[in-house]
Amino acid sequence: MEPSEKPILKVVNLNKQFGNGCSKCSNSKNRLEKNFCPECGTVYACQDISLELYKGEILGVVGESGSGKSTLLECLYFDKDITSGQAYINNYKNGRVNIFSESSQQKRFIKNNILGKVYQNPAQGLRMNFSSIGNIAENLISAGHRNVSKMEERGRELLERVNIPLSRMKEAPKNFSGGMQQRVQIAKALSNNPPVLLLDEITTGLDLSVQANVLDLIKEIQRELCISMIIVSHDLGVIRMLADRTVVMLNGKIIEKGLTDQILEDPQSEYTQQLVYSLL
Structure with a gap:
C-alpha cells in the first residue's frame, strides 16, 4: 500500500451525540465524565473521528464497550444519522461528495452497491424467516437485479463460498x-x-473454534476479492489476526492509531498498554 495512494474511504471529523447538550458540555467537553454529561445526560458517542481506509486493507477499530466503535459503523452505514462530519468514498462520485449530505435515495444506493455490513447480531442483518438464498436475492433485488436464474446462481456461488451446504x-x-x-x-x-465491508463484533458469542472458522473465512475472502474492510472488536486477538492498521477508541475518541504490529509491540497510551497486556 503506497502512502500516496488515495484512500478508498476517508472520514473527517465525524461526530455523533445522543442528546442536545447543554451550555456546560457544549462549550467544553472537558466537563464530561468519560463521554457523558452529568448535567444534561447527553452522550458524545463519537468525537471528531477522522480515519482513512485504503484499497485491499483491513482496518481494525478496537476499544471497550461504550467506546463508540459500533456507533461509528452505524453512522458509516447510515443506520444512525450523524451530528456532524464528512465521509468520502472513492467509488462514489470520485470521492468528491460527502456521503452524509446525500439524499436518502442516494444513501440507499450506497448501502446497496458500495458498502456491505455484517452485524454482531445476525438477526439485524438477516431476515430470519426467509430462506438463506432468499436473503441474498433480497440484496440483489435492492441493487436492481431482476434475472431470477442469475440471482439463484449468484446465491449458490456465495453460499458455497462461505461453506453453507447447498442442500x-x-x-x-x-x-x-x-x-x-x-x-x-x-x-x-x-x-x-x-468495495468496502463493515464488520461489527462478528465473533462475539461464538465458540472459539467457530470464531476461528469465521476469521479464517474473512481473511480468505479479503485476499481473494481484495475488499477493503473495517472490523470493529473489543478483542485485540481478533484485531491482531486480521488488521493491517488499527485505531484505538476510548470514550468516543481515537486515542491511538498505527500499524497493528506497532501498536501491539509498542503501545503509546496507557489505555492501549492495558489492552495489550491483558492479551499477553
Missing part, C-alpha cells in the same frame, strides 16, 4: 447455528461485490 439453501437462518448465521450474513453482505 440447506432453502432453509431459514433461524434454524442455523450462530456460526452458520454469521456465514450467511457474510454471503449476503458480499452479494453486490461491495
Whole structure:
C-alpha cells in the first residue's frame, strides 16, 4: 500500500451525540465524565473521528464497550444519522461528495452497491424467516437485479463460498447455528461485490473454534476479492489476526492509531498498554 495512494474511504471529523447538550458540555467537553454529561445526560458517542481506509486493507477499530466503535459503523452505514462530519468514498462520485449530505435515495444506493455490513447480531442483518438464498436475492433485488436464474446462481456461488451446504439453501437462518448465521450474513453482505465491508463484533458469542472458522473465512475472502474492510472488536486477538492498521477508541475518541504490529509491540497510551497486556 503506497502512502500516496488515495484512500478508498476517508472520514473527517465525524461526530455523533445522543442528546442536545447543554451550555456546560457544549462549550467544553472537558466537563464530561468519560463521554457523558452529568448535567444534561447527553452522550458524545463519537468525537471528531477522522480515519482513512485504503484499497485491499483491513482496518481494525478496537476499544471497550461504550467506546463508540459500533456507533461509528452505524453512522458509516447510515443506520444512525450523524451530528456532524464528512465521509468520502472513492467509488462514489470520485470521492468528491460527502456521503452524509446525500439524499436518502442516494444513501440507499450506497448501502446497496458500495458498502456491505455484517452485524454482531445476525438477526439485524438477516431476515430470519426467509430462506438463506432468499436473503441474498433480497440484496440483489435492492441493487436492481431482476434475472431470477442469475440471482439463484449468484446465491449458490456465495453460499458455497462461505461453506453453507447447498442442500440447506432453502432453509431459514433461524434454524442455523450462530456460526452458520454469521456465514450467511457474510454471503449476503458480499452479494453486490461491495468495495468496502463493515464488520461489527462478528465473533462475539461464538465458540472459539467457530470464531476461528469465521476469521479464517474473512481473511480468505479479503485476499481473494481484495475488499477493503473495517472490523470493529473489543478483542485485540481478533484485531491482531486480521488488521493491517488499527485505531484505538476510548470514550468516543481515537486515542491511538498505527500499524497493528506497532501498536501491539509498542503501545503509546496507557489505555492501549492495558489492552495489550491483558492479551499477553
